Amino acid sequence: MKSLKTLVIAAALSLGAVGVGHAQAPAAAPVEAPVAATAANPAPTAVDTAAPTTAPVATEVAAPAGDATYVPMKPTPGVGQPIDAGIDFQPQVSPVGEQAYWFNHVILLPVITIITLIVLGLMLWAMFRYRAKANPVPSKTTHNTFIEIIWTAIPVLILAVIAVPSIRLLAQQYEPPSKEALTIKVTGYQWYWGYAYPDQGIGEYVSKMLTEDQAKASGEPHQLAVDNRMVVPVGRQVKLIITGADVIHSFAVPAFWTKMDAVPGRANETTFTANKVGVYYGQCSELCGVDHGFMPIAVEVLPVDKWEAWVRSKGGNPAGPVAAVPAAAAPSPVAAGAAAPAATPAATTTEAAPAAAPAAAPVATN
């Protein structure tokens, strides 16, 4: 029974993997597409017998990005990191961050400035106009119903107007992730971070701060540079599942408008979508002990093909089970018929199957 369920789940996963081929096909350069079709043509007949031999060829053709090897990217000065004497937010590279930046600069700052100037002006005017020297006989006036209604109604109106974009932004930050989101598990330790990509089969690796010499050598800001970065694809939503291993930490990357506590025994979830390639730094933002200031965060946002190369360099499978979901909807006129079925069952099932087994086991025992 157990093995039957495992089989069924493995079969479902490999069917999903067929879909992945569809998804990858449009990513191939137009020039390469016909090649993919011809190279893969003989395969449909030979899938059962010749699968192991055709597999390497198929992966090469289906993923022309495979030749892109991972080289850690250099950060852009002034982007994704603090600047000297800076008082503004970092330039935002996520939709939520852009929304928040707009809300602050277009709504909040002007409203605050205007109110502050009006109140300051009224105070100065009252101090000057009604000073004791000019008014030997003080006025005994108290209570003015009209003015009291005005100074209650106007602030209420201002708050009501601010509430609309404010609540919209709040809701946007807590929107549940889409099914296509890339899941990364983040664990805060005293005093470093651990990242794992369960769907890609990348087990947890540790991210520690570089020494000053190492940071200088790699052209990065000291106390922000790390040895192993979190690497994500540009434009794809990332779902972070955040926890703490010992005490409470907080995962924060200002350029993404992302901050979430890492609490032991609890899995907190937050999302971000980085829409600009680059290196973005953050820091632990919850006082967590003596080295709290020395557990920085570095997130590298890469084009999809380079991100896939990074996943492979970590021994993972870029087309994890989750990535198969949108594939069914993705039309790929050129390669749908020929390339996809040939390229993927051979290429991906072999990798998906071992990954599927452990995942399926707990389900089966239930």
Ligand SMILES: [Cu+2]
């Ligand atoms: Cu910490």
